[in-house]
Amino acid sequence: MRITIVGTGYVGLVTGAGFAEFGHDVTCVDVDAKRVEMLNRYEMPFHEPGLHELVRRNAMHGRLSFKTNLREAVIGSLAVFIAVGTPSGEDGSADLKYVIDAARDIGRAIDGYCVIATKSTVPVGTADKVRAAVAAETKHPFAVASNPEFLKEGDAVNDFLKPARVIVGADDQRAIDLLRDLYRGIMRTTDRIQVMSIRSAELTKYAANAMLATRISFMNELAAVCEVVGADIESIRKGIGSDPRIGPKFLFAGAGYGGSCFGKDLRALAHLGKELDVPLQVVNAVDRANERQKRLLGERVTKHFGGRLDGKRVGIWGLAFKPETDDIREAPALTLIEQLLAVGAQIVGYDPVAGPNIKALLGDRIEVAPDPYTAAQGADALVLVTEWHELRQPDLARLAVAMRTKVLVDGRNVWPRDEALAAGFAYYGIGRPDPGR
Numbered sequence: 001m002r003i004t005i006v007g008t009g010y011v012g013l014v015t016g017a018g019f020a021e022f023g024h025d026v027t028c029v030d031v032d033a034k035r036v037e038m039l040n041r042y043e044m045p046f047h048e049p050g051l052h053e054l055v056r057r058n059a060m061h062g063r064l065s066f067k068t069n070l071r072e073a074v075i076g077s078l079a080v081f082i083a084v085g086t087p088s089g090e091d092g093s094a095d096l097k098y099v100i101d102a103a104r105d106i107g108r109a110i111d112g113y114c115v116i117a118t119k120s121t122v123p124v125g126t127a128d129k130v131r132a133a134v135a136a137e138t139k140h141p142f143a144v145a146s147n148p149e150f151l152k153e154g155d156a157v158n159d160f161l162k163p164a165r166v167i168v169g170a171d172d173q174r175a176i177d178l179l180r181d182l183y184r185g186i187m188r189t190t191d192r193i194q195v196m197s198i199r200s201a202e203l204t205k206y207a208a209n210a211m212l213a214t215r216i217s218f219m220n221e222l223a224a225v226c227e228v229v230g231a232d233i234e235s236i237r238k239g240i241g242s243d244p245r246i247g248p249k250f251l252f253a254g255a256g257y258g259g260s261c262f263g264k265d266l267r268a269l270a271h272l273g274k275e276l277d278v279p280l281q282v283v284n285a286v287d288r289a290n291e292r293q294k295r296l297l298g299e300r301v302t303k304h305f306g307g308r309l310d311g312k313r314v315g316i317w318g319l320a321f322k323p324e325t326d327d328i329r330e331a332p333a334l335t336l337i338e339q340l341l342a343v344g345a346q347i348v349g350y351d352p353v354a355g356p357n358i359k360a361l362l363g364d365r366i367e368v369a370p371d372p373y374t375a376a377q378g379a380d381a382l383v384l385v386t387e388w389h390e391l392r393q394p395d396l397a398r399l400a401v402a403m404r405t406k407v408l409v410d411g412r413n414v415w416p417r418d419e420a421l422a423a424g425f426a427y428y429g430i431g432r433p434d435p436g437r
């Protein structure tokens, strides 16, 4: 089936390459000409495991192409997916400017019946706005649908090719049949398509992110209790995670969540509640708790050194908002860096892939080291922010020689605390008592 994807960010590019892998004829469109040029050379605009190979293979087989000209792409397409950004507006609402611009462009370009499906995360009621924007530009028949995306950066290709479910919000049977047909490639084992109303589909995406974020903030708050009462959040995590009603995922206390979605989507959901006069107290609290949590690592380092860090060097391991991505949007490392710079510290960061993005954002305000042990060289403290596999088991003997002061702040509770203490390091985790207590 011939389809168009509008936007070649994490969602658009993975979706386009994924549908091409199922054998569809896919054109991806972006307003960013430089990005389109890169993609036409099979160069990736961001790091996502497995995506490069998927794009290259499908493009070489002629099933996947990239353009800036939306009209050329849309002509003859039976489905057009909107996968552009929906950033936070000043009041926390989702800014729909890019979605509506894309809808207007699509309206001008369609030349026969097609389904216009929104993959971007958008507030309830957006499909009506998309429908109105398209209808204002065309006389051709079309249907709108909501097809929110649930992929995780770092594992996005797998998530697209083997999704837990595909949510289709639509009220037009022809659109439902067409979308089912498009996703047939993933339905070999079970029918993972859930059809619902458009509004339910739009809200399902926010509900999923809000639920995941709630689990994280809940555990972070309990970790604070653990520190006061001398309990260990790791024991509690295992204790509750083994209950099948709760399950083990998203229960890790840590440095707070980051990324382009959780914060933005919680703020948008909270804004929707306000607009509707439906109090969403849990959602508001989750985001507030996370903002507090993101400052915890910085407070820990600052407190250890008595408030000021002039002349102190702090190494940071992990800069991306989570492992396996180079995305630094709303990353906890950014909060930590700003906190430490404000009290006079010198920062040396290391990340397997996000270094160039941090450098582009912060320039000479921090150093970026080529490997983890260079980042630790001469450091007065070393902080783990992102638990990349290669950073989970530090060589403590090597760190003891490299560092000026032996202070470890483990923002993910993955470093070997007892060994670190035995080797003479000061060790700070999250929600873990001092074993001497």
Ligand SMILES: NC(=O)c1ccc[n+]([C@@H]2O[C@H](COP(=O)([O-])OP(=O)(O)OC[C@H]3O[C@@H](n4cnc5c(N)ncnc54)[C@H](O)[C@@H]3O)[C@@H](O)[C@H]2O)c1
Binding pocket: 006, 007, 008, 009, 010, 011, 012, 029, 030, 031, 032, 035, 083, 084, 085, 086, 098, 101, 102, 105, 119, 120, 121, 122, 149, 150, 151, 152, 153, 260, 261
């Ligand atoms: N990143 C994720 O993990 C993720 C997961 C699920 C859902 N989402 C949602 O999907 C949407 C996209 O997220 P993303 O991370 O892929 O965004 P992104 O910022 O990485 O990419 C958006 C792309 O859209 C392009 N664009 C903007 N306006 C355009 C237009 N009119 N025509 C063509 N291209 C246009 C931009 O140039 C950019 O390349 C957001 O609503 C987000 O909340 C993101």
